Amino acid sequence: MKTALVNVLVFNGRQLVPDSTVVIDDGLLGVDPNGARVIDAGGRVLLPGLIDAHVHIDGPDQLAALASHGVTTALDMASVAQITAPLRGLPGRTDIRSACVPAIAPGSLHSHFPGVGQAGLISGPEEAQRFVAARIAEGADYIKIVIGSPFADHDQATIDALVAAAHEQGKLAVAHASSTGSVAKAQAAGADILTHVPTDQVLDPTAAAQMAAAGRVAVPTLTMMQAIVTNLAPPGADYANASASVAALHAAGVPILAGTDANSSTVLPANVPYGAGLHSELELLAAAGLATADLLRAATVLPAIYFGLADRGIIEPGKRADLVLLDDDPLTDIRATRSIRRIWIGGVECEPADMRK
Ligand SMILES: [Zn+2]
Numbered sequence: 456m457k458t459a460l461v462n463v464l465v466f467n468g469r470q471l472v473p474d475s476t477v478v479i480d481d482g483l484l485g486v487d488p489n490g491a492r493v494i495d496a497g498g499r500v501l502l503p504g505l506i507d508a509h510v511h512i513d514g515p516d517q518l519a520a521l522a523s524h525g526v527t528t529a530l531d532m533a534s535v536a537q538i539t540a541p542l543r544g545l546p547g548r549t550d551i552r553s554a555c556v557p558a559i560a561p562g563s564l565h566s567h568f569p570g571v572g573q574a575g576l577i578s579g580p581e582e583a584q585r586f587v588a589a590r591i592a593e594g595a596d597y598i599k600i601v602i603g604s605p606f607a608d609h610d611q612a613t614i615d616a617l618v619a620a621a622h623e624q625g626k627l628a629v630a631h632a633s634s635t636g637s638v639a640k641a642q643a644a645g646a647d648i649l650t651h652v653p654t655d656q657v658l659d660p661t662a663a664a665q666m667a668a669a670g671r672v673a674v675p676t677l678t679m680m681q682a683i684v685t686n687l688a689p690p691g692a693d694y695a696n697a698s699a700s701v702a703a704l705h706a707a708g709v710p711i712l713a714g715t716d717a718n719s720s721t722v723l724p725a726n727v728p729y730g731a732g733l734h735s736e737l738e739l740l741a742a743a744g745l746a747t748a749d750l751l752r753a754a755t756v757l758p759a760i761y762f763g764l765a766d767r768g769i770i771e772p773g774k775r776a777d778l779v780l781l782d783d784d785p786l787t788d789i790r791a792t793r794s795i796r797r798i799w800i801g802g803v804e805c806e807p808a809d810m811r812k
Contacts, residue, residue, distance in 0.1 A: 502792075506759060530758065580613045586620070588624070648672045652675040
């Protein structure tokens, strides 16, 4: 069955293209509206399905929450493979990728996290190859390394070996780095993607320029950084440092991806909500200085590019029919991403949640 959305304003990754027609044909975006059921979108804004570049998945209800808030793809950054494997590739559900178990230093705060903590332990560089091979065997799409966890940390040689092993196996290395020192370790090792952002100091322009020059990407998770400072008040931590670090990265030209750290964990400082959290994250990134087009890119085309998801992130023929139709214009005010009218995931329509408060 074919559907043609007519009279839509299509976000093309930069701006809105007026009076467009978008064809949904068997799960993909097509070109020929002939024979299609026609939906007049009434001049509403059509975005590619939103991508949350940092979540933790441990149940099917979370996929439903993500979907109903327009998040059609979610990138899990630590979970138990036995739980996430059955949730992959379900028709009409949010499509997930996963790091499975991250690389965790023995004795660190993260080693006490239920499920992943003990399973992800690695105590030296000689274990890196085995660690990465085990992740790939359980279906990991990329390798996550927790750097700078309180109480104990990997030494630099272990981080270097993990990144090298990931790259040897053709996988991206994603580094958890929420302090300036952790960012330096991640950069020294050659990690591809850094998630979280420093709260201890503002990232200095030299470090930001180094990230940009190396082609590294940032997933700041400001929602979680704000929650950590508010709920735990670690000594020396200031949310203003996190927000200013995003500004420094953006000014240096580092691609910024929207990620929330949505989770249901009992040990994290906040249970960032699935789906709704992404809309809050966009507002925090706006407050950090990103323009509205950059915010939309941060939640669509950029994560698709940098995580190698070539079949999505932009509204073009041949891509997945992951679409979000909005009543209001998010290029004028980013809060308009909450005005969701309709959602399609792989061409299957989903019921939107009401976020208009
Ligand atoms: Zn996380």
